[in-house]
Amino acid sequence: xTGDISAIACLRQLSISDPANPNLLVHSLPIxxxxxxxxxxxxxxxxxxxxxxxxxxxxxxxxxxxPNTGDRPTWWICDLNSSNGTxxxxxxxxxxxxxxxxxxxxxxxxxxxxxxxYLVEFNREVAVATQREATSSTPxxxxxxxxxxxxxxxxxxxxxxxxxxxxxxxxxxxxxxVAVGQPLLFNRLLAGYIALVGFYFxxxxxxxxxxxxxxxxxxxxxxxxxxxxxxxxxVALFREVLPGQVPTPGEPINPxxxxxxxxxxxxxxxxxxxxxxxxALFLIGHVLPAPWNDRVGIRxxxxxxxxGAASAxxxxxxxxxxxxxxDMIQTTSLQLGTGWDQLRGLQVLIPRLLGAxxxxxxxxxxxxxxxxxxxxxxxxxxxxxxxxxxxxxxxxALWNVMGSVSEILLALVGMVSYAFLAAAILKARSxxxxxxxxxxxxxxx
Numbered sequence: 001x002t003g004d005i006s007a008i009a010c011l012r013q014l015s016i017s018d019p020a021n022p023n024l025l026v027h028s029l030p031i032x033x034x035x036x037x038x039x040x041x042x043x044x045x046x047x048x049x050x051x052x053x054x055x056x057x058x059x060x061x062x063x064x065x066x067p068n069t070g071d072r073p074t075w076w077i078c079d080l081n082s083s084n085g086t087x088x089x090x091x092x093x094x095x096x097x098x099x100x101x102x103x104x105x106x107x108x109x110x111x112x113x114x115x116x117x118y119l120v121e122f123n124r125e126v127a128v129a130t131q132r133e134a135t136s137s138t139p140x141x142x143x144x145x146x147x148x149x150x151x152x153x154x155x156x157x158x159x160x161x162x163x164x165x166x167x168x169x170x171x172x173x174x175x176x177x178v179a180v181g182q183p184l185l186f187n188r189l190l191a192g193y194i195a196l197v198g199f200y201f202x203x204x205x206x207x208x209x210x211x212x213x214x215x216x217x218x219x220x221x222x223x224x225x226x227x228x229x230x231x232x233x234x235v236a237l238f239r240e241v242l243p244g245q246v247p248t249p250g251e252p253i254n255p256x257x258x259x260x261x262x263x264x265x266x267x268x269x270x271x272x273x274x275x276x277x278x279x280a281l282f283l284i285g286h287v288l289p290a291p292w293n294d295r296v297g298i299r300x301x302x303x304x305x306x307x308g309a310a311s312a313x314x315x316x317x318x319x320x321x322x323x324x325x326x327d328m329i330q331t332t333s334l335q336l337g338t339g340w341d342q343l344r345g346l347q348v349l350i351p352r353l354l355g356a357x358x359x360x361x362x363x364x365x366x367x368x369x370x371x372x373x374x375x376x377x378x379x380x381x382x383x384x385x386x387x388x389x390x391x392x393x394x395x396x397a398l399w400n401v402m403g404s405v406s407e408i409l410l411a412l413v414g415m416v417s418y419a420f421l422a423a424a425i426l427k428a429r430s431x432x433x434x435x436x437x438x439x440x441x442x443x444x445x
Contacts, residue, residue: 008029008031008072008073008118008119009028009029009073009075009116009117009118009119010026010027010028010029010116010117010119011026011027011029011035011045011062011105011114011115011116011117012025012026012027012114012115012116012117013025013026013027013112013113013114014112014113014114014115027044027045027114028119029062029064029075030064031064031073032064033064034061034062034063034064035061035062036058036060036061036080037059037060037061037062037107038055038056038057038058038059038060038080039052039055039056039057039059040057040058040290040291041290041291042291043058047059047107047111047112052107052108052110052111052112054083054084054107054108054109054110054111055082055084055107055108055111055112056080056082056083056084056433057290057433058080058082058433058434059079059080059082059086059107059108059111060077060078060079060080060082060086060093060105060107061077061078061080062075062076062077062078062099063075063076063078063096064076065098072118074098074099075098075099075116076096076097076098076099077093077096077097077099077103077105077116078093078095078096079093079094079095079096080433080435081431081433081435082107082108083108084107084108084109084111085108086105086106086107086108087105087106087107087108087109088103088104088105088106089103089104090104090106099116100116101116101117101118102115102116102117103115103116104116165200168196169193172189172192172193175189176189176190176193183342183345187321187325187345187346187349188321190346190349190350191317191320191321191349191353192317194350194353194354195313195316195317195353195356196313198313198353198354198356198357198361199215199309199310199313199361201357202305202306202309202357202361202365202421202425203215203306203309204440205422205425205440206302206305206306206425206428206429206440207302207429207438207439207440208302208303208306208432208434208438209439210295210303210306210307211295211296214281214295214296214307215306215307215310216310217277217281218277218278218281218307218308218310218311218314219310219311219313219314219317220314221276221277221280221281221311221314222273222274222276222277222311222312222314222315222318223314223315223317223318225273225276225277226273226314226315226318226319226322227318230273230276231273234269234272234273235269237269238264238265238268238269239264239265239269242264242265242268243260243261243264244261244262244263244264244265244266244268244269245261245265246261246265247261255401255405258400258401258404259397259398259401262396262397262400262401263393263394263397266396266397266400267363267392267393267394267395267396267397267400268389268393270315270360270396271363271364271367271389271392271393271396272389273315274308274311274312274315274360274364274367275308275311275364275367275368275371275389277307277311278298278304278307278308278311278368278371281296281297281298281307282297282298282371282375283297284296284297285297285298285299298371298372298375299372299375299376299433300372300375300376300428300431300432300433300434301368301369301370301372301373301376301424301427301428301431301432302372302425302428302429302432303368303372303375304367304368304369304370304371304372304373304375304428305365305366305368305369305372305421305424305425305428306365306368307368308361308364308365308366308367308368308369308371309361309364309365309368311364311368312356312359312360312361312363312364312365313356313360313361315360315364316352316353316356316359316360316361317353320348320349320352320353321349324348324349324352325345325348325349326345328344328345328347328348329342329344329345331344355414357418357421358414358415358417358418358421359399359414359417361421362395362417362418362420362421363392363393363395363396363417364392365421365424365425366388366391366392366395366417366420366421366424367388367389367391367392369388369424369425369427369428370384370385370387370388370389370391370392371385371388372428373388373428373431374388376431391420395413395416395417395420398413399413399414399417
């Protein structure tokens with residue numbers, strides 16, 4: 001894009017590291033693409049990080065408007081929550097502002113400066129004629145792409161048509177047909193699909209692109225922790241040393257005592273265990289260079305929510321398939337005989353996995369928000385982590401208690417837990433340094 005004289009408008013850079021190179025002075029502005037300015041190598045206009053250290057990784061962006069046919073294109077300049085601010089004609093920018101020819105844009109007090117200019121005059125008649133030509137003079141004519149839409153969709157098919165989720169669903173459906181008559185394999189496939197659907201819902205709400213293999217690492221980390229000697233150590237600490245003893249069947253216990261036990265023995269213990277993979281990924285990302293530190297590690301609350309929810313998927317699968325379903329199958333087989341046991345096992349598996357969005361994924365995703373917020377606001381990190389840990393553990397304990405009190409109260413707690421997660425996602429999106437790239441929604445500053 002740099003130096004493209006055929007463009008309608010441009011940012012003319014006034015302070016650069018190599019003034020002898022005239023091609024670096026002009027950054028053309030496409031009429032259909034957002035241009036990001038910053039130190040990050042993924043920006044369309046990359047600022048020299050050695051000379052302009054005060055410029056943020058993603059400092060500002062220039063957004064094209066959507067003009068009516070024939071109108072002259074216009075652009076907005078937007079600050080991306082930069083550390084040292086963006087200035088328009090000497091005044092600090094708040095949010096976004098429409099650019100006028102001759103406007104001066106500065107990144108911080110001592111950063112690079114740009115002049116916004118129109119390179120060519122916009123001809124209304126030419127634009128209208130071009131639009132008419134694009135729509136064709138024979139509206140009744142049928143084109144090849146109209147007859148065979150798949151020929152023209154290209155990348156849009158994977159980006160906007162949910163092609164990948166549909167393919168995954170088809171694969172699982174075929175797998176379930178193959179697994180008919182094999183209860184163990186059938187249960188694992190069904191549990192994996194339901195858990196994946198629930199997590200995908202959270203992923204779409206978050207709107208941040210995170211590699212799937214990183215989120216799979218978080219889930220697998222929790223899986224292996226539950227199979228390792230770490231779990232018995234946690235059980236000994238939280239359920240024997242601390243007052244988190246699990247009630248024995250038939251033991252009379254009032255709701256307050258039960259809540260205290262569940263707070264220590266389920267909430268604090270399980271939320272800390274599920275957070276361990278997040279801590280490991282944070283440390284790994286902390287030592288990786290850009291852009292891998294952002295892809296793997298935790299740089300903001302959205303990262304914490306996604307990795308926390310993924311960790312909860314691993315925990316829920318192990319707990320459901322390794323404990324609740326086998327217990328129900330064994331109990332049913334003893335009471336009603338074989339034949340009913342697998343049906344009762346499915347009756348436990350399906351609601352437990354469907355309810356994970358308001359259960360383990362809600363608690364761990366909510367705690368993950370605070371983990372990411374502690375990274376973003378490092379000066380108060382311990383206070384932030386403590387509040388998140390206690391709140392997530394409290395919601396977890398409340399769910400466990402209400403399960404033995406009332407189904408209606410249990411449903412209310414599930415709704416509240418999901419509301420906490422959804423509120424955290426909305427707040428994380430507004431705080432995100434990369435919110436301009438969020439695919440869930442376009443959030444204005």
